[in-house]
Amino acid sequence: MIEAKKALFTIFGATGDLAKRKLYPSLFRLYKKGELGENFAVIGTARRPWTDDFYREVVRDTIADLQDSDAQAEKFASHFFYQSHDVQDAEHYVTLKQLGDRLTKEFHTECNQIFYLAMAPQFFGTIVKHLKTEHILTGKGFERLIIEKPFGSDYASAAKLNKEIGQSFPEEDIFRIDHYLGKEMIQNVAAVRFANHIFESIWNNKYIDNVQITFAEFIGVEDRGGYYETSGALKDMVQNHILQVLSLLAMEPPTHFTENEIRAEKVKALNAVRKYTEQEALENFVPGQYVAGDFDGEHYVGYREEPNVAPDSKIETYAAGKFMIDNFRWAGVPFYVRTGKRLTEKGTRINIVFKQTPIDMFSSGTDNTLPPNILTIYIQPTEGFSLSLNGKEAGQGFDIEPIKLEYRHDAEFLGNSPEAYEKLLLDALNGERTNFSHWDEVARSWELIDVIRNAWDKNIKDIPTYPARTMGPTEANVLLERDGREWVWDPSYWYIERGKLKL
Numbered sequence: 001m002i003e004a005k006k007a008l009f010t011i012f013g014a015t016g017d018l019a020k021r022k023l024y025p026s027l028f029r030l031y032k033k034g035e036l037g038e039n040f041a042v043i044g045t046a047r048r049p050w051t052d053d054f055y056r057e058v059v060r061d062t063i064a065d066l067q068d069s070d071a072q073a074e075k076f077a078s079h080f081f082y083q084s085h086d087v088q089d090a091e092h093y094v095t096l097k098q099l100g101d102r103l104t105k106e107f108h109t110e111c112n113q114i115f116y117l118a119m120a121p122q123f124f125g126t127i128v129k130h131l132k133t134e135h136i137l138t139g140k141g142f143e144r145l146i147i148e149k150p151f152g153s154d155y156a157s158a159a160k161l162n163k164e165i166g167q168s169f170p171e172e173d174i175f176r177i178d179h180y181l182g183k184e185m186i187q188n189v190a191a192v193r194f195a196n197h198i199f200e201s202i203w204n205n206k207y208i209d210n211v212q213i214t215f216a217e218f219i220g221v222e223d224r225g226g227y228y229e230t231s232g233a234l235k236d237m238v239q240n241h242i243l244q245v246l247s248l249l250a251m252e253p254p255t256h257f258t259e260n261e262i263r264a265e266k267v268k269a270l271n272a273v274r275k276y277t278e279q280e281a282l283e284n285f286v287p288g289q290y291v292a293g294d295f296d297g298e299h300y301v302g303y304r305e306e307p308n309v310a311p312d313s314k315i316e317t318y319a320a321g322k323f324m325i326d327n328f329r330w331a332g333v334p335f336y337v338r339t340g341k342r343l344t345e346k347g348t349r350i351n352i353v354f355k356q357t358p359i360d361m362f363s364s365g366t367d368n369t370l371p372p373n374i375l376t377i378y379i380q381p382t383e384g385f386s387l388s389l390n391g392k393e394a395g396q397g398f399d400i401e402p403i404k405l406e407y408r409h410d411a412e413f414l415g416n417s418p419e420a421y422e423k424l425l426l427d428a429l430n431g432e433r434t435n436f437s438h439w440d441e442v443a444r445s446w447e448l449i450d451v452i453r454n455a456w457d458k459n460i461k462d463i464p465t466y467p468a469r470t471m472g473p474t475e476a477n478v479l480l481e482r483d484g485r486e487w488v489w490d491p492s493y494w495y496i497e498r499g500k501l502k503l
């Protein structure tokens, strides 16, 4: 029997894209499942002068595909209230408090409050300060802060922000969103490792040759050019999502599967990631930017032609690199990572490439030509795992043929994966922080990323380019070739063979 949670949500940035695309539908799903009942209310704030009625219309639009009936959607929307709000004006927080107090009584929320910061990060500090000084925080129920990325734009700004919010909320009430941690298969990484002895027992540098983490997107920057120009792929994806995934893959098994122990192990893993010197950063990380390209009869413009992007922009829409982890488990095993916009297709996956057998007894030469065993964890768009092995081809002779054990399904099609935001909102309501980033993780990630960013800013005059809808600049292939390796996954060949892509 689900016990419905009681809380007042205050969303800063209620008219924005994230609120509409993710938050309202996720709250509605929780409502449909009974995780939220009648004892919840939402105050949406932003600068625009909307009325409650208009706000409820907007909310209803966002859940149109999910509702069972109009009456149900209407009832849900009746929990939503709008307050036009200037985050820098102290007076406005007084009005906000009055509304909050009224709704707390009306909806019997037991003084529990969740504050959701889904707006321009430069205001995070101001908002949080006012929540305290204007006594919106009462200390009566639980009071939790959910904060969207980016958490700072480098180590110094992240530390400053952390200090500011730390004056109003203790670390255990701060929920820093990394929406990848809400994804089903990311959470499954721990299951793959710790529930399968055959994997965990060989999860080390004795048996693993290299690890490849790919976060590929085929979309361009769309209408986010303004933000992206200040961020780039390194800060947008590597600092947070990719390093989080890397830490889950690399951490030691926690003694118990609890929040504190998992976090402690993740932090230890991140601390063991080698912090490069400027020169090492240049050698081990490659930026890239997409230029115009044609794919399957469509023409795609280059990044510099996108809206709100400088015509001479040097910002990377692609980043690839090699992390090394200096501990007993991982010494000598490269973790290659890459992410980019306008790549061949959307695909988030992890390839664990195992070492080859000590000798290849099936080949006449001295080289080991056996394909390596690879465990692939598919995050999206399909979810699942596959394991590539070698077997004997049927018939006379002794030819080795690769075979694949596969367990894959289309997450959306089967509908068994709750949307990441739904999971994360429920975690926050339950006070469960395992799937959020702790300050120690954020701090270490920025330390690692700052070096790379600064090295690029100082030294790279001409950013390497790649045609839209291909898998990145050739420099990213050279990065692995130099080590005698290659990227396991390159979907371009499939399209080239079918005449959809020319390189």
Ligand code: BG6
Binding pocket: 179, 217, 236
């Ligand atoms: C966000 C980035 O954090 O993740 C976006 O800011 C990116 O640039 C997005 O497109 C990818 O998330 P998903 O869930 O669509 O893979």
